[in-house]
Amino acid sequence: MLIGELARRSGATTRTLRYYESHGLLHARRSANGYRDYDESELRVVAEIRGLLATGFVLHDIRPFVDCLRAGNVSGDVCPDSKTVLRRKLAEVDECMRQLSAVRERLQAQLEASWR
Numbered sequence: 158m159l160i161g162e163l164a165r166r167s168g169a170t171t172r173t174l175r176y177y178e179s180h181g182l183l184h185a186r187r188s189a190n191g192y193r194d195y196d197e198s199e200l201r202v203v204a205e206i207r208g209l210l211a212t213g214f215v216l217h218d219i220r221p222f223v224d225c226l227r228a229g230n231v232s233g234d235v236c237p238d239s240k241t242v243l244r245r246k247l248a249e250v251d252e253c254m255r256q257l258s259a260v261r262e263r264l265q266a267q268l269e270a271s272w273r
Contacts, residue, residue, distance in 0.1 A: 160185070160193045167203040174203070180216050182206055182223050202226055205233045213250075218242050 164171045177183045178193075183202060185193035202223055209219050221242050222233030233239055 158195050158197065160195065163195045163199060163203065167200055167207070169203055169207065177203070177206055177216075182216065182219060198226075209233075212246075214242075214246065218246065 158166075160171050160174055163169075164174055167174075169177075174183060178185060183195070183199055185195050185199070188194050205222055205226055206216075206219055209222060210216075221236065221238035225233045225236035225239050228236065230236060234243060
């Protein structure tokens with residue numbers, strides 16, 4: 158499928174798809190006239206990328222998930238490298254939550270102290 162169709166079907170812009178391709182996350186064949194020709198499987202790859210980005214991942218972290226899909230897996234999160242990234246991201250989120258909880262406790266204490 159051409160880039161416009163992939164964009165329409167995936168909900169991404171053509172510019173975004175070119176960006177993913179420039180980072181090696183999407184693969185396109187080139188037709189004789191130079192147009193990008195994407196395989197149907199790239200639709201699933203774009204969905205995986207967009208879902209992970211929406212969750213807070215950066216492009217660098219997404220590569221193992223895409224590689225896992227390209228290896229023929231139904232999901233990009235079943236491979237060991239993907240699980241490693243998931244564990245690291247979960248640890249980051251846990252740390253952010255810990256920090257936010259500490260900030261919340263300080264704010265709550267300040268508010269309570271202001272009523273005295």
